[in-house]
Amino acid sequence: MDYYPDLDLFARTELLQGTPPDALRVLQAWAGRRRLAAGDILFQQGDRTTSLFLVIAGRLRASQMAQGGQQIIIRYIGPGEVAGCAAFVENDTHPGTVTAVDDSHLIGWTSASLRQIMERYPVIAINAVALLCRRYHEMQIRLREVSTERVERRIGHTLLRLAHQSGGRTARGIEIAFPLSRRDLAEMVGTTLYTVSRIVSVWEERGIVSSGRRRVVLCKPHALAAIADEEE
Amino acid sequence: MDYYPDLDLFARTELLQGTPPDALRVLQAWAGRRRLAAGDILFQQGDRTTSLFLVIAGRLRASQMAQGGQQIIIRYIGPGEVAGCAAFVENDTHPGTVTAVDDSHLIGWTSASLRQIMERYPVIAINAVALLCRRYHEMQIRLREVSTERVERRIGHTLLRLAHQSGGRTARGIEIAFPLSRRDLAEMVGTTLYTVSRIVSVWEERGIVSSGRRRVVLCKPHALAAIADEEE
DNA sequence: CAGTCGTTTTGCGTTGCATCAATGCGCGTC
DNA sequence: GACGCGCATTGATGCAACGCAAAACGACTG
Numbered sequence: 001m002d003y004y005p006d007l008d009l010f011a012r013t014e015l016l017q018g019t020p021p022d023a024l025r026v027l028q029a030w031a032g033r034r035r036l037a038a039g040d041i042l043f044q045q046g047d048r049t050t051s052l053f054l055v056i057a058g059r060l061r062a063s064q065m066a067q068g069g070q071q072i073i074i075r076y077i078g079p080g081e082v083a084g085c086a087a088f089v090e091n092d093t094h095p096g097t098v099t100a101v102d103d104s105h106l107i108g109w110t111s112a113s114l115r116q117i118m119e120r121y122p123v124i125a126i127n128a129v130a131l132l133c134r135r136y137h138e139m140q141i142r143l144r145e146v147s148t149e150r151v152e153r154r155i156g157h158t159l160l161r162l163a164h165q166s167g168g169r170t171a172r173g174i175e176i177a178f179p180l181s182r183r184d185l186a187e188m189v190g191t192t193l194y195t196v197s198r199i200v201s202v203w204e205e206r207g208i209v210s211s212g213r214r215r216v217v218l219c220k221p222h223a224l225a226a227i228a229d230e231e232e
Numbered sequence: 233m234d235y236y237p238d239l240d241l242f243a244r245t246e247l248l249q250g251t252p253p254d255a256l257r258v259l260q261a262w263a264g265r266r267r268l269a270a271g272d273i274l275f276q277q278g279d280r281t282t283s284l285f286l287v288i289a290g291r292l293r294a295s296q297m298a299q300g301g302q303q304i305i306i307r308y309i310g311p312g313e314v315a316g317c318a319a320f321v322e323n324d325t326h327p328g329t330v331t332a333v334d335d336s337h338l339i340g341w342t343s344a345s346l347r348q349i350m351e352r353y354p355v356i357a358i359n360a361v362a363l364l365c366r367r368y369h370e371m372q373i374r375l376r377e378v379s380t381e382r383v384e385r386r387i388g389h390t391l392l393r394l395a396h397q398s399g400g401r402t403a404r405g406i407e408i409a410f411p412l413s414r415r416d417l418a419e420m421v422g423t424t425l426y427t428v429s430r431i432v433s434v435w436e437e438r439g440i441v442s443s444g445r446r447r448v449v450l451c452k453p454h455a456l457a458a459i460a461d462e463e464e
Numbered sequence: 465c466a467g468t469c470g471t472t473t474t475g476c477g478t479t480g481c482a483t484c485a486a487t488g489c490g491c492g493t494c
Numbered sequence: 495g496a497c498g499c500g501c502a503t504t505g506a507t508g509c510a511a512c513g514c515a516a517a518a519c520g521a522c523t524g
Contacts, residue, residue, distance in 0.1 A: 122357055129360045136371060426512075
């Protein structure tokens with residue numbers, strides 16, 4: 001009897017949950033593997049979409065460049081999540097660049113094979129639809145935040161989201177589980193690293209967060225939530 | 233032989249293109265109809281998702297409220313497009329409110345029947361994936377714009393997009409085909425109606441646009457594009 | 465035709481945040 | 495241990511855009 005180490009892992013991802021075992025075996029057979037060291041680029045903005053990737057381990061960052069050289073961070077992608085959504089559609093181009101922020105291990109399928117698989121196993125297409133709805137919804141909320149809220153609250157919401165998505169419990173509080181600099185935060189929030197630094201410094205004095213070189217720990221998440229959601 | 237007036241219309245929409253004729257007939261049989269007058273609400277933010285709607289005629293606006301009473305416009309939805317994406321997923325809630333800005337005619341399917349249809353006809357699920365990818369990509373670009381560009385350029389981009397999406401050729405230039413107030417524009421761009429008014433007034437003096445009560449005509453689209461995309 | 469309501473314009477004071485510049489700190493490297 | 499580099503802090507300054515207020519301008523209504 002063969003041993004397929006990926007199978008049960010597959011079955012717990014957002015894209016492949018509920019997929020019949022034979023589909024999982026097909027997926028495994030067609031999968032390509034990819035390892036990245038922290039800092040490596042998976043693909044660049046404007047590249048043709050060749051493959052969709054599933055993150056097995058590690059963490060990636062999807063970002064988008066403006067013509068002025070500024071960039072924003074679209075999202076961080078962790079284990080079980082999908083990188084390179086645009087590859088769901090054949091012959092498209094990637095809207096952003098995806099970079100590894102930690103050493104990462106990925107599995108990829110070509111757009112063409114993915115399409116075949118979705119035709120044969122509609123569950124996967126339906127999972128993809130659900131996943132994209134979530135992402136779309138996420139973006140709507142961020143667009144609203146950046147359009148209507150001021151910087152302090154946006155930083156608050158962003159940290160809470162990151163903590164929720166990939167926070168680890170520690171003695172001091174919830175720690176963001178990957179390196180996150182002031183500049184990174186600024187590019188998620190739509191501000192400058194200077195402003196982030198000032199605001200986080202104030203929070204640090206108040207004991208709400210504890211942060212250092214590319215590390216952030218939320219000591220009092222509820223206090224942060226109060227700042228992020230207080231009435232007017 | 234029966235006459236199904238919707239069938240060829242269906243086959244030209246983003247969601248249903250490439251769908252086999254028998255699927256179209258099933259879809260037609262399961263469809264609910266809905267008519268809205270300008271100003272009517274299709275569903276509210278927070279409502280449970282019951283149905284997904286296809287716009288046959290008219291125009292709708294998807295918006296999202298912030299707790300302070302401010303709101304932003306997510307997008308305008310025209311004929312052939314889909315309203316209420318969240319209904320792709322059963323037992324979810326709508327992230328925004330959808331309102332008719334013109335008298336509109338819609339067709340709807342319940343989430344449950346939609347799911348069955350997608351299982352039976354994966355093309356539709358795959359179309360949905362492509363559609364959501366496009367929307368997701370759109371939002372990424374808007375998020376980048378609102379985070380990195382200043383108001384004048386954002387208004388320019390927004391008008392160009394609207395013109396592209398639903399502009400009608402007229403003697404004076406390209407006219408946005410539905411009522412669009414300064415406030416509406418402000419809520420799409422993430423600014424105030426005052427700022428929009430000022431900037432549009434300047435453009436009006438320069439002959440780039442011509443606008444009045446809830447009407448906008450782009451007289452010199454290329455000049456607008458130059459403003460929106462000029463280097464630095 | 466007067467009255468009302470929604471939209472747009474415009475002036476002006478205010479301010480949140482960007483921008484520039486200088487300094488300090490921690491970490492890896494030769 | 496000294497150097498250099500990337501990251502973080504902090505102050506000073508300027509400006510783009512906000513927010514208020516008041517008025518002008520249609521458009522619709524009784």
